[in-house]
Amino acid sequence: MGRRDEVECWLTDMDGVLVHENHALPGAAELLQQWRDTGTPFLVLTNNSIFTARDLSARLRASGLEVPEESIWTSALATADFLKQQQPGGTAFVIGEAGILTALHEAGFIMTESDPDFVVVGETRNYSFDAITKAIRFIGKGSRFIVTNPDATGPSADGPLPATGAIAAMITKATGREPYVVGKPNPMMFRSALNKIGAHSENTAMIGDRMDTDIVAGIEAGLHTILVMTGISDQSEIDKFPFRPSEVIEGVHELVASGPIETEL
Numbered sequence: 001m002g003r004r005d006e007v008e009c010w011l012t013d014m015d016g017v018l019v020h021e022n023h024a025l026p027g028a029a030e031l032l033q034q035w036r037d038t039g040t041p042f043l044v045l046t047n048n049s050i051f052t053a054r055d056l057s058a059r060l061r062a063s064g065l066e067v068p069e070e071s072i073w074t075s076a077l078a079t080a081d082f083l084k085q086q087q088p089g090g091t092a093f094v095i096g097e098a099g100i101l102t103a104l105h106e107a108g109f110i111m112t113e114s115d116p117d118f119v120v121v122g123e124t125r126n127y128s129f130d131a132i133t134k135a136i137r138f139i140g141k142g143s144r145f146i147v148t149n150p151d152a153t154g155p156s157a158d159g160p161l162p163a164t165g166a167i168a169a170m171i172t173k174a175t176g177r178e179p180y181v182v183g184k185p186n187p188m189m190f191r192s193a194l195n196k197i198g199a200h201s202e203n204t205a206m207i208g209d210r211m212d213t214d215i216v217a218g219i220e221a222g223l224h225t226i227l228v229m230t231g232i233s234d235q236s237e238i239d240k241f242p243f244r245p246s247e248v249i250e251g252v253h254e255l256v257a258s259g260p261i262e263t264e265l
Contacts, residue, residue: 004247007224009199010035010042011073011190014056016209016231017252018044024064025230027253032065034257041197042071045190047183047213049076049099049122049148049164073193075149075183076100076122080107081192082182083146087117093138095131095167096122100148115141121171121179122148123164132167136174145171149183184213187221194221207252211238215245228252 012018018028035042044067046056053069060067076096080103083090092109093116094101100122104111119135139145145168152165168179183189194204201222208214209231218225227238227245230252238248249255 004205004224004226006203007205008040008203009194009197010040010205010207011045011193011218011223012042012207012252013209013214013231014044014046014060015048017207017228018065019060019063020230022059022063025253026251027256029065030256031252032067036066041199043073043193043197044071045073045184045193047075047149047151047189048154049074049079049183050097050124051099052102053077055098073189073196074099074103075189076103078189078192079120079122079146079148079182080104080109082188083118083120084108090117092116092118092120093135093143094120094122095124095127095135096120096148097124099123116143118146119143119171120146120148121164121168123151123154125161127162127167132171135171139171139175139177145175145177145179147179147181147183150181150185151183185217185220187217190217190221190223205246207255211241211243211245216241216243218245219243226255 018025053072056072057067057069076099084107089108091112092104093113094111116138119138147164147168150165151163153160154163172178205224205226206214206218207226207228209228215225215227225245226247226249228249228251
């Protein structure tokens, strides 16, 4: 990928890049406005599969950020998109909440507990031992095992919570079967995002705050990668990895054009 001035389309992570604990980060509102004003194609990406794009749009609006639902791409939407390509009109047994259930319904899937084609595990705050048991039995009988995202833990006000990856590990331990994981760091999520906005990897950038998901997936998808330091990464974190982002910046405020925007494009 070439220089930043060759970028025509943008993908950006949400948490740690645009927002932190429901507060907009400096420059986030201005950058989104700049993209809208210039008609720049963009998508806000998140591995969270609990919420629908409409829910997330409303949550972002409460944080002071205007992002229409059609500009949000979740691991749930990417999973539904992938499964629709694999088996149109298929059946699924789902562990998850509105985000993944709505996405699969809209992709034409039927939810069933009778020999499902797929067992799909997404993020939820209410994992049920009964549902996990059913998932293990379906996979044992041949249902294909799909996971929306690999994150082992998620944040909460009281500390980390077990997340999709942790539940998937329990199912893998019980079945001996590894899932296919759609969300970051699988570049599949970025490819489906590029398809959604008609973008090409050669002229698209990815902004992220995590080396192990956003940046590695961006590199593997052939994108210009920009690491922001507003999330969890610091220089020692960067140095741990054998790959490097195209750029490292303090935060998205550094991407906001100063002066007439036309001169920046």
